[in-house]
Amino acid sequence: MKTLAAGVxxxxxxxxxxxxxxxxxxxxxxxxxxxxxxxxxxxxxxAGRAFTGPQNGIAIxxxxxxxxxxxxxxxxxxxxxxxxxxxSIGFLVAWLVALLLVAELLRNTGxxxxxxxxxxxxxxxxxxxxxxxxxxxxxxxxxxxxxxxAGGLVNLLLGIEGNVGQDLVIAVxxxxxxxxxxxxxxxGTTWVQIIKAVLLIAGxxxxxxxxxxxxxxxxxxxxxxxxxxxxxxxxxLLGPGKQYGKTGTTKLDFLSLGIALVLGTAGxxxxxxxxxxVPTAKDARRSVVWAIALIGVFYLFTLVxxxxxxxxVGPDVIAKAPGTTNSxxxxxxxxLGGPVLLGxxxxxxxxxxxxxxxxxxxxxxxxxxxxVYANVLKKGKTDPDSEVRVARITALxxxxxxxxxxxxxxxxxxxxxxxxxxxxxxxxxxxTILYSLFWKRFNTQGALWSIYGGLIVCVILIVFSPAVSGxxxxxxxxxxxxxxxxxxxxxxxxxNPGIVSIPVAFFLGWLGTVLSKEHNRKKYAExxxxxxxxxxxxKATQH
Numbered sequence: 021m022k023t024l025a026a027g028v029x030x031x032x033x034x035x036x037x038x039x040x041x042x043x044x045x046x047x048x049x050x051x052x053x054x055x056x057x058x059x060x061x062x063x064x065x066x067a068g069r070a071f072t073g074p075q076n077g078i079a080i081x082x083x084x085x086x087x088x089x090x091x092x093x094x095x096x097x098x099x100x101x102x103x104x105x106x107x108s109i110g111f112l113v114a115w116l117v118a119l120l121l122v123a124e125l126l127r128n129t130g131x132x133x134x135x136x137x138x139x140x141x142x143x144x145x146x147x148x149x150x151x152x153x154x155x156x157x158x159x160x161x162x163x164x165x166x167x168x169x170a171g172g173l174v175n176l177l178l179g180i181e182g183n184v185g186q187d188l189v190i191a192v193x194x195x196x197x198x199x200x201x202x203x204x205x206x207x208g209t210t211w212v213q214i215i216k217a218v219l220l221i222a223g224x225x226x227x228x229x230x231x232x233x234x235x236x237x238x239x240x241x242x243x244x245x246x247x248x249x250x251x252x253x254x255x256x257l258l259g260p261g262k263q264y265g266k267t268g269t270t271k272l273d274f275l276s277l278g279i280a281l282v283l284g285t286a287g288x289x290x291x292x293x294x295x296x297x298v299p300t301a302k303d304a305r306r307s308v309v310w311a312i313a314l315i316g317v318f319y320l321f322t323l324v325x326x327x328x329x330x331x332x333v334g335p336d337v338i339a340k341a342p343g344t345t346n347s348x349x350x351x352x353x354x355x356l357g358g359p360v361l362l363g364x365x366x367x368x369x370x371x372x373x374x375x376x377x378x379x380x381x382x383x384x385x386x387x388x389x390x391x392v393y394a395n396v397l398k399k400g401k402t403d404p405d406s407e408v409r410v411a412r413i414t415a416l417x418x419x420x421x422x423x424x425x426x427x428x429x430x431x432x433x434x435x436x437x438x439x440x441x442x443x444x445x446x447x448x449x450x451x452t453i454l455y456s457l458f459w460k461r462f463n464t465q466g467a468l469w470s471i472y473g474g475l476i477v478c479v480i481l482i483v484f485s486p487a488v489s490g491x492x493x494x495x496x497x498x499x500x501x502x503x504x505x506x507x508x509x510x511x512x513x514x515x516n517p518g519i520v521s522i523p524v525a526f527f528l529g530w531l532g533t534v535l536s537k538e539h540n541r542k543k544y545a546e547x548x549x550x551x552x553x554x555x556x557x558x559k560a561t562q563h
Contacts, residue, residue: 032359039367044196044374047215051200051208071210073303077310080294082213084111084285084311085220085318086166086376091369093319094352095345097326099335101246101257103264104326108319110278114285115315119308122286125457125551127295127304133383134289134449135391138456138471141543142464145399148391150471154448155289155391157475159384160425162290162441163418166377167194167426170370187427193374194423200378201385201415205408206297209378216368216375221314223368224321227349230356231328242324245331257330273514280518284442287449290383328352377422385414440482447474447521451529457551460544462533469532474525481517486510 071079089111096104129137135151170193200209235241247254256262264274285291295304329338329348332355341347353365389411394402452470455462482488490508491500500506514520 032363035359035363036366039363040370043215043219043367043371047212047371047374048196048199050211050215051204054204054208054211057207070207070299071297071303073298073306074310075214076210076294076298076303076307078217078314079210079213079297080291080307080311081314081318082217082220082375083290083294083379084315085217086372089318090220090224090322090372091346091349093322094325094329095338095348096263097322098246098329098333098338098348099345100263101327101330102260103262105323106260106264106274106278107281108322110281111285112312112316112319114282115308115312117282118286118291119305119312121457122292122453123295123304123308124301126292126453127298127301128553129457129547129551133387133390134292134453135387135395138452138467139391139395140456140547141540142456142467145396147464147467148395150468151452152387152391152396154444154471154475155387156384157479158287158289158441158444158449159380159387160418160421161444162288162438163377163380163384163422164425165438165441166373166380167422170373170426190426191423193370193377194419194426197374197377197381197422198415198419200374201382201419202412206293206382209375209382210297212378213375216371217314219368220372221318221321223365224318224325227328227353227356227361227365228321228324231324231332231352234328234332239324242327242331246327249331249334257327272519273516276514276519277516279522280443280446280516283450283518283522284444284446287445287453288442289387289445289449290379293383293386325349325352332356381415381418381422382411384418385411388414440478443478443482443516443518443521444475446518447478447525448472451522451525455529455533457547459533460541461539462529463536463538463540465536465538466529466531466533470525470529473528474521477524478517478521481512481514481521484510485512485515485517487515 093104093107096107098104126134126137129140133151134155135148138151139147167190170190200212204211232239232242235245243258246257250257253262264270294307298304298307326348329352333348333351338345338348338351341351350362350365350369354362389407393410394400394407448471451474452467455466455470486502488510489502489504490510491502493500502510
């Protein structure tokens, strides 16, 4: 069975694969070198807390800027203009929540995982188990979306036809990702993130300057060219409402998505875990400031790249290309610099997927080994070596599941998986983190009700949403935008449940707390002092 199309016309698959292979070879050498210093649990989980604020900030931006950010947002702007750029704004504003509410306090209170913070003044075993389940849920859906995206990227950029070819490349991506995690731990993964972030931002910067140069470094000229190329709907690119705002439902849907994105970032486990790789709370703050600066600059680049693709390539060509909107940035690279620039952008896109899935895998494996194995099953009576061994075995299992899931989902609409990851993070994780850090009365029952309640409500609403079933069939493609074709069992009207599930999770956390008499004032006082001052945190982080 053949796939839709054999890649972007005019590209050189051999060149693309060669550039990607060079990147993999260089990063594997770096990972091997980093592995020499990975001896303790702290080395494996938190890179020995040896990274500086700027280094960790670059790595955080590498974790955050996934292939969806690069390919998806540029394509959304090319097709929908202003409405597409609102995604960039949402992603960037989310970092202010992480910086102001979470970064420093989390770094001072925890050791290796989110479960450390949530269980600090609660009953250890039930809360750690709940935190691990939530972390694994977010990581798995995010991971599955990235792996499935790798399959689509193969078709788009490398011209590999047939299911067997795509399955093989997904498997190769998965195996390389597992190698990064098994060999280098957090230290090796962090260096991969840093290299990938530098390449991604440098590539986007070069293309941005190139596009602006074609229009005399005048944004007005670029916008006018995009409007002219857009035909009858060109004017709509410069104002709100082209994608959202046609009906009351789409306005509400956008609000719900925006809430999930803004609040979900501060609850994403693989982002939160990065705060533990720096030696002090000051470095944690600096790393988030660096991340905000780099991510903000990158999203400004996507504005130029999106409108540049609309002007130089045209929305009609983008819509007909394999991958549709995801092809906007590669097609623009081909238009600007020919096969060589496209080869570099293709390699960066694959490197992006590799780095993000590696970060997700180490987060999920650390959560299982540290929270479930060491603290729930072994009740804290385990040595660090066996804990790291379990983490490595878990990474193998997660990698295998991600490969199989990516292969099964490669032809499906996986947008709902990313939305689910953010919505789960915002529903199950963030309310519990904020209550734990700021509410003196919060207790174990409140934490369990908030985590499990937010997770269950969020998943149920997603399953019965239009993202999974019930969207009308598109006349051009003959397919529905829902994941499951030909059926309709949706009753929840919105694609993203954030506007409902997040308030419900906050409410359940409050209700569970006030209905329980448990309250550990002494532990809260200790947590408050530690989170605000960092006093005692260094001692707690020794393993």
